Amino acid sequence: MKENVKVILWGLGLMGQGMAKMICKKRGFSIVGAIDLDPSKVGKKLYELLEVERTENNDVVILDNPEEVIKEKAADVVLIATASFTKAVYPQIKFAAEKGINVITTAEEMSYPKALDPELSEDMDIIAKKNGVSILGTGINPGFVMDYLVLALTGVCEDVENIRVSRVNDLACFGKAVMEEQGIGLTKEEFVEGVENDSIAGHVGFIQSFGMFEEAFNLKFDKIAQTKEPIMANVERVTPLVSVKPGYVAGCKQMGYGYVNGELFVEMEHPQQVRPEMENLSTGDYITIKGTPEINLKNTPEIAGGVGTYAICVNMIPHVINSTPGLKTMLDLPIPVAILGDVRELIK
């Protein structure tokens, strides 16, 4: 039998812990390292933090110094879940790739890093090829629902006139970083100011999704526009992390528009909020493709964001290990598939 697939976790927030727990349930993985800066986690055993049974495949101490963990070919893949932005994860990706370790990251901008950071992307591609590894950013969105899945559906189309995608989702499953990026709990004025001074990122992903559309369709949008509006709570909305009182911001409604030859070609609607069901708002993913044929797809409720993100990252591990070296996007690799059996049998 082949050796276990060796994994290092870098970042143990909600996404990192989700990936770690999922890996603990699967066959053929060994977690050989875990990194986090949070003093309340450092020094603990990973299985203690996760509250799972101790096995020989999860018996590692959480350290705060990457150099003690990320050593030359210490693992087959490192899963980086530390930040949303390419510039923030780039040094971590570089560090791991130069040690001959493949990288998968939840960082939203890394789902299509060329969109905002073409030079860093070029650099990561060179580093990956030089070290014989591949690098992938993915997640539920960007990475799947509002881009990849839509593009795959156009694969059965003779022609596409325009595309409308809407994802109405609950943020309660995400961590503190996402809550802050969305302005959850602010006043309306603070939200508007935050959008103006860029302290409220909102959904990090439209620019990356548009980039993925451009590459897949081999076109250039002549204009991309985005708007962000606050979603105000009318009742108290409570999650394990936050409590939003009526009159405060419960979410961010983000719209994205991509124009081709002056016509709206891709429209994205993404109202993200905590616990919409407390105000009887139903959630779902909606994809409408006008063209030949028409496609009119609904998935209700929405594919849950938290588990969707950590699951796709873990499920892509075999494809990333099997891939030719380089900086990859979901467009370069075969479709993700749930890992049900022993992951070692999926490695070529």
Place this chain on the structure above:
Amino acid sequence: MKENVKVILWGLGLMGQGMAKMICKKRGFSIVGAIDLDPSKVGKKLYELLEVERTENNDVVILDNPEEVIKEKAADVVLIATASFTKAVYPQIKFAAEKGINVITTAEEMSYPKALDPELSEDMDIIAKKNGVSILGTGINPGFVMDYLVLALTGVCEDVENIRVSRVNDLACFGKAVMEEQGIGLTKEEFVEGVENDSIAGHVGFIQSFGMFEEAFNLKFDKIAQTKEPIMANVERVTPLVSVKPGYVAGCKQMGYGYVNGELFVEMEHPQQVRPEMENLSTGDYITIKGTPEINLKNTPEIAGGVGTYAICVNMIPHVINSTPGLKTMLDLPIPVAILGDVRELIK
């Protein structure tokens, strides 16, 4: 600028003509050959048959002798739409591949040929590699709705308990071969007899879809079962090709069951009929994945079968040309995407 992507069409029934017309609307393609055995088509110019404008990229005579058309590297790809079964298209595929031409076929069994013809598949893989070409079978189903799309959706799942897929569709867009395979227009007794003596194939695809599930999930079903029941017309159902009187067979309801460890893991329901809307039956594609998270997807009406099949075949042309040599399935290649711009720019 690169040379046009050169295509040969082999088989000019509804699917072949659909592919040809679609190609005529796209930029960067040249149709360099067309083959069909139907005496009413042989000798005609392709653009006459298609009733499209004559251009330098579709000005070919339809011939019945493949040897006059399929010459050494005469094209980048040949699109074979002549039959449903691997054994029937195998000699044609071999002939084209040995001339150094990539192959895409609508033949349903070729979407996962290993399921029924492992030796021919091995043989095609060897031939493809020897000649530096790739071979792909695809279509709306098998090839996309009831297998590939379902598998891609499991890519965001931490775990999958079971899967139910239903495709309720209209057959009116398909050709004569499909109508006969489904027993359209027969009496109930003729249908039942036809199922027993295998003259009614029904939907050709469940075995291939199950095979694709097995490979993607790296599992073996311990039992696969299928049933076929007639759908009887209560009113007259008319299409350009057939007219089904009340009391006669308007379609075939096929069910498929794949068991793992004695439990039903994948259930497929596929009632295929001509013009269900004439009896107020609504059509659609329905995918339910029980697991973490749950997925509950509806696409209504169903993705149209005819255009879906020929579109995905054409849209996969760049991936097949760019692929490493060998016999491929949809699981081996990146997602299909609608070709909107000049196809030459998609060739690496």
